[in-house]
Amino acid sequence: MKIEEKFKELNEKEEKAFIPFLVAGDPNFEDSKEAFEMLCKYGDIIEIGIPFSDPVADGLTIQKADYRALKSGMTPLKAFELAKYLNEKYPNKPLVFLVYYNIIFKMGEENFVKKAKESGISGLIVPDLPVEESESLYNICKKYGIDLIFLVAPTTTEERLNKILKKASGFIYAVSVTGITGERDKVKEETKNYIKKVKEKTSLPICVGFGISKKEHVEEICKIADGAIVGSAIVKIVEKYTNNYKIENKEKFLEELENFLKSLKDGTKTAIKIKN
Template sequence: MSRLQAKFADLKAQGRSGLVTFVTAGDPDMATATELVKGLPGAGADVIEIGMPFTDPMADGPAIQAANIRALAGGATLQKTLDLVRDFRRSDDTTPIVLMGYFNPIYSRGVDKFVKDAKDAGADGLIVVDTPAEEDDELCLPARAAGLDFIRLITPTTDAKRLETVMTNTGGFVYYVSVNGITGAGSATEDAVTNAVGRIKKATDLPVAVGFGIRTPEQAAAVAKVADAAVVGSAIIQRIETSLKDGKATAGTVENALSLVRDLAAGVRGARK
């Protein structure tokens, strides 16, 4: 059983939804990002999604774009991102880690080398938003062969035929993007999320995580009532940003972000009581 399978099985046994948290590797610097990632499980994160810094994060909104710029300016690289994962695994062998990013850096490194290195470092899954299902042989299938779950995004415009295609090689969980557009843009209604999750669950036995637009513990709790996990990224990134001074980490940067994660986790954990 993979870490993702074990985590969602444990959540189901507990009768609760999970919290998936997103941070960008190297934001605002690698040491601070590493300390933050290591603190996430204790703050209540069930799954950690780590962004691989890239110059053109097309699916991301202003907050995460700025995080990518800060990380790259601070010297973040794909190798250093993998090193962060490896460092995390020295003290935590149970919390699943999903690497999120874009195909260009992976292609530059070499797909076979990347998937092997990612697995060896301790990653459990990938979200690569610019690789369509029609091109699964490019990255998805090599990733699955290496033991990495390939997690697909489902949107409000994904029709039944497309959903069947996308689900073919999806693993780990399904990520439902609750609003059209970039990360951090707007929020979906509770009814819309409920209907979408129900539709997706008719097409797959995989857990369904819902993200985009979740900013508060109340919003996370509302999603947790109907989905297997709530995904929060931009709100955490903005907490990091507000603690910086001249773009650099301060003594309160890590705690500022972790305090929000604790609040979000409390909302998620109390949603089904």
């Protein structure tokens, strides 16, 4: 399913988007697949992290998840396999890869995008690819009908923001804080102000990530943005139940994961009620 179609569907239902994230293959391929199926149950758009040895935009929680996934044998080709499985089982859930550029470069831009398309991927987030160097990948994504999703932050200049908005599609990934991913205590006022500023310049949906870790954050963010992206707080549940690259007490793990995901999705619905 296209990302644009999903946002139209959510608008009709008067809901905001909940975008959960996990690292593919954490702590191993099979356990990861089950966790992603739970994400598909409650998430509107699913963000799949392809593990990388040097994830510069990510905090310690996701770095450790990347390490676990790589140690248990996860590869980009297996990430395509996971995406294909999820796309066939949940065709109504747009899938997005969070992938570092080195992986795309090594595979070849066109080859990577073509495989992503064949696997049912709707969008790519490449956190270490600056808009100024994105022309080639941007054109290939356009050719295959995949959204190239750019990140903006409170530090993004007006000039750079305009460059990003010219190329962006799918949605804008608004980083809520300066720095790396990880849980934060509250949503800062400056974050809300800069989201409003970006909204004035584009009709694309704006989804906020980095530091969103509980229902209250989701509610707060979704009063002004079009969706909330949650990563580290979900990854921490995987970490909590992992021992020796396996999920222990699977039933309890899935129950805790489900309750947490449900509360976050509920936050996107209550945000509309609070706003109205």
